[in-house]
Amino acid sequence: MSVSRTTDPDLIGLDPARLARIDDHFGRYVDDGRLAGWQIVVTRRGEIAHSSTYGTRDVETGAPVVEDTLWRIYSMTKPVTSVAAMMLWEEGRFELTDEVSRWLPEFADMRVYSKGSVLKPYTVPATEPIRIWHLLTHTAGLTYGFMQTSVVDGLYRxxxxxxxxxxxxxxxxxxxxxxxxPLLFQPGTAWGYSVATDVLGRLVEVVSGQRLDAFFADRILRPLGMTDTRWHVGEEEAERLSALHVPDPRTGRAVRHDRLGALVREEPTLLSGGAGLISTAADYHRFTQMLLRGGELEGVRLLGPRTVRFMTRNHLPGGRDLEDLSVGGFAESTFAGVGFGLGFAVITDPVPSRVPSSVGEYYWGGMASTAFWIDPVEEVTALLFAQLIPSSTWPLRPQLRQLVYSALVD
Known part of the structure; x- marks a missing residue:
């Protein structure tokens, strides 16, 4: 499966010379050692206008990034799990306002952290049950152990x-x-990046009667032709896998991080709906095109168009943005002018972030510096793949937006 350019950018309102700035700019990250390598794909109106690779997938071996390089997409798994859940919702299997404890009784009678330490936390009863829409929007009060900003994430660790x-x-x-x-906050009152999508993946399993990997394969991956997306990488495909990198604390240059990077070489015991997938640019391109087209690709429909439009509206309480509601720190998103839908960050106002985009654009990323966005107004999608942790090391995502939007000239 190819992600080669399919049309002349001039024909779809993109300036080729301005698109070339993408490679010039991101090439400097590789040339000075801040990144090992990357892959970028930009489309408009369903046509690939720009597709490029640069650098290596392993700084130690020097193996180059190729078109079918396998990338750990981490939290870019979350939109796939969200689509899986909404496919079941379209079948009438649950309502978004249903209590999660109906299927997962461990979430009945939740308590919320009030004060105290990891060794002696004090809690109060939850005033609202966790509902399915809370999982999809990260407003359930769950968290991640790697946040290191609260007593609650300390309990996870x-x-x-x-x-x-x-x-x-x-x-x-x-x-x-x-x-x-205990929960970090009362459900529905704040936004906290969390294991909520892993819980949502478990909900998909219980409601569907299938393991999450089987549901993905039967209902999403095979129908869309995402033949390279998987949960681990076997020996026969290992040479296509990018190594995982971190910045050297002294020089800032990318160095291999094998302890965490090697985990994808073994079949996982835990199928993480929040972070478990490995994919290619070609496969995730197909996923984003399905969403851009309102839930359908090449005659295969996963979702109805109204469902996709509903998922990509801001569902945060009161229509507020992440600047108002976010707690807990880390996220794959800026906060000002950004809401959150059912599985995606959603631009409500592009001005506060000082980066051009469209109202209604939706996106997410992964902790190893992968990212995507979909702009239904301009009919643009963009994909960025690298393998550097943490994703906040360099401002790759806003810079790609600058370069892509400045290339739109019609």
Missing amino acids: AAGYELAPPPGVDLAGATTVFGEF
């Missing part, structure tokens, strides 16, 4: 849930443990 789960724990087991932790 103390139980072994940080960047990776404890050995041998499956999705059902992890979800049970998450239900034992």
